[in-house]
Amino acid sequence: MIKQFLRKYWYRYALGILVLIFVDLFQLFIPRIVGQVVDHLKTQPNLDYVSTMVAWIVGIAIGMAILRFLWRFFIIGTSRRFEYMTRNFLFEKLLSLSTGYFDQNRSGDLMAKLTNDLQAVRMALAQGVVLSVDASFMAVMTILFMGRVVSWRLTSLASIPLPALALIALFFGKLIHKRFMSVQRQYSSLSEWTEETISGVRIVKSFAANDKIHYLFNKRSFQNYEAAMSLAKVASLFFPLMMLFASISHVLALGFGGPMVIKGDVTLGEFIAFNSYLGMLTWPMMALGWVLNVIQRGRASYKRLMEIVQEKPQVEEPEAPVEIKEINTVEYKNLTYRYPGTDRWVLKNVSFSFSRGDMIGIVGTVGSGKSTIVKLLAKLYPVERGKIFINRVDINDISSVNIRQLIAFVPQESFLFSDSVLKNIAFAQKDIDFKKAVHYAELASVHDEIESFDHGYDTVVGERGVTLSGGQKQRVTIARALYMEKDLIVFDDCLSAVDPETEEKIITALRENYREKTMIVITHRLKVLKDADLIIVLDDGKLIEKGRHEELMALNGMYARMFRKQMIEEELESE
Structure with missing residues (x-):
């Protein structure tokens, strides 16, 4: 799915990445300008020069704000487009699958895939792309600016802890992927149970099973909580470790850079700029952890989505069908x-x-x-x-x-949608013929009862037709099948x-009125x-x-x- 999407919309990502690179470049010039202002104030202060530099900084900040809007529009906006298109594609794919697939897969798990998992993939295509580009470009350019503007020796000394940040990020990335998969499985299980229980809440109440159902829900909810806490513990350890090693870089900068300023090897302005650049360099190393976190989550969720994509209908369609x-x-x-x-x-x-x-x-x-x-x-x-x-x-x-x-099919289980009676009878029809709906409701011996409702045919029946009696639901589904006017x-x-008596009346009426139809x-x-x-x-x-x-x-x-x-x-x- 992602490959096909990128083939079509790669240019939007390219524009977004290009704008993001310009933002990073502008960002790199600000510490250098601040350093120059500090050195200027130390030698021969000139208010006009300072004002000019401040204007440059304000101008760069405004330009960065505009460009940040643009890269968000291109990258994050395109990821939202992917989410929209993929959700529609997956829904269409589900509709194409055979009934047997839904016998084996619970609706709660499918709902989790179309919501939670799809959101994780979108995050990988949005924040994941932004952080990847931002971290890699900023890391390279910041080191170049630190070395060329200040000192290569100080740059190499202060960068000693940074490889450790990358190793920590790689190690924790695998752990995060594994535990996030567990979180998704538990979330799906909880969603399935919740959806099924709410759908069958009337059975639960009629059997006075509230306590037992609550116990089972609490059990699944606690399993989901434990999985989420397991992931949270890894994340809670991961980010403090990253901050610790980042702080060591600043300690080394002060330890070796301070004497260099005193000796005159580096100016005070250059040292201030260096520390700003070091902070910028720390961010890409920390961002590596975020990137791995987001991408690993996206990978785990993408695998679950691909389970739907790769599923083949049990009923194979003919290559050259006979019509x-x-x-x-x-x-x-x-x-x-x-x-x-x-x-x-x-x-x-x-x-x-x-x-x-x-x-x-x-x-x-x-x-x-x-x-x-x-x-x-x-x-x-x-x-x-x-x-x-x-x-x-x-x-x-x-x-x-x-x-x-x-073929018009009236199944054992009468399923109605949460819509008006009229729209349930004329289900999936572009144009609704009210007289036709009334005619078939009369044949199904339900017209008089519909008319007795407060809003007649415009009465909303509730989820799965819960506001109607069992017999009323069955007869509305019969009217729905008759409305289609199928051969069989x-x-x-x-x-x-x-x-x-009502059943015999309905069947006899249909038999008398539709002798040409097969029943x-x-x-x-x-x-x-x-x-x-x-x-x-x-x-x-x-x-x-x-x-x-x-x-x-x-x-x-x-x-x-x-x-x-x-x-x-x-x-x-x-x-």
Whole structure:
């Protein structure tokens, strides 16, 4: 990422570095001017000369102020551009990854990477670049000014402790890198736990688990604190050591430079300038530590960001995809499947097919693979070739986007965004058709309830739709799927929170109004499937029965037993 960015914006860094060098050059002239003024005052004081020198110093200071603004604009501004562009790139990359990636990576860790880690990389590209250039250029030029303007002998003596500063910086840089990585890991763990707990706060309260959750949070928070303190201890030792060796340089300057002034080898003005230059030289040595600190943090965070960049989608897209305009036929042929990275076979030799306009019911025991069937059809997970066909074309030859543009998916978990009901129904649409939204809300049997809200369709539903009941959320998600007007609509056990009569009413209304649409209904309430064109029954990943309702009842197998049991339960509840 950084290489590509620098290829495009290298000139902004070049301009910033050039301006920074001019600032450093101007800075080097001030001690020399002060030294000349001191020597002038000692010999033949002239107020006009002093005034001229003061004006020069003020002019240089103003020029430095302007140039400092410019290098900040070019270097720090460009690093901010990198942060903006990289965050967008990473977000787009995350959206391109398969569902399996998010099954294995927690949202808290991803949030930490897009915030904390990206900020550390930006710091390396901003302060890291500035300090690197400033320290290296100032170190070389300051030594030249000290040697040529004052004395090479005094310069070499006062510089004896400076190599030790560089060694200390290198040693502590490795420690800082290692401990910063630990801090980032603990921060990610804490972020994950916090995000998950806040999202599930209603479960926490309903189970009266406040104390237990607080204990677990405190445990993770303390681990984060310990990691941060471990890093702080290294930094706390590092900078005092740097100051100590820097002070030794000043002691040596006074010890050897004082007698040289007394003997007349060096003037008082030159000695004052020398001490100013020595202070400037100490800064680059100390800055080396800052540079290593910032760059090591940036390196550690960049590695974590590259984990996202280098991640490849589990679902591979075809190089020359076949484009389909509509879904006319779907065929599953001897489908045996297990999720990537797992050993359990979820589906075992499943075969069935259906055509446009059919209503397909999928029923079975818990964990029998019902949802997996439709997830694979939408290419949410990879599937081997020769197992699923749309319009007699292998789905591996059709792009994921093409397939998903033709399928409306209503998942088991009803997820709503913290926005108005209307915008949730017309999700991701540029132009919202209010009448269309109302129409599909009526079909989903939720219109009257939306109208009863204080702000109707403009009511904001809160995070994940928390202000709505479970049944209301499910029906809004159905309206959202219908609003898309896709060829195939999948209802993945999405009406479990509504009563059986409402579920039957919704499915019947959809069936009557959209005979040309294909519907896949996954449900535990078998009564709504009486008019289905095909019902498949799964048990432990195997397709054990398939046919219409009457045919399955005649088989007197698993479906028939489940249906009779539900009918008895309904009769008992009605009494």
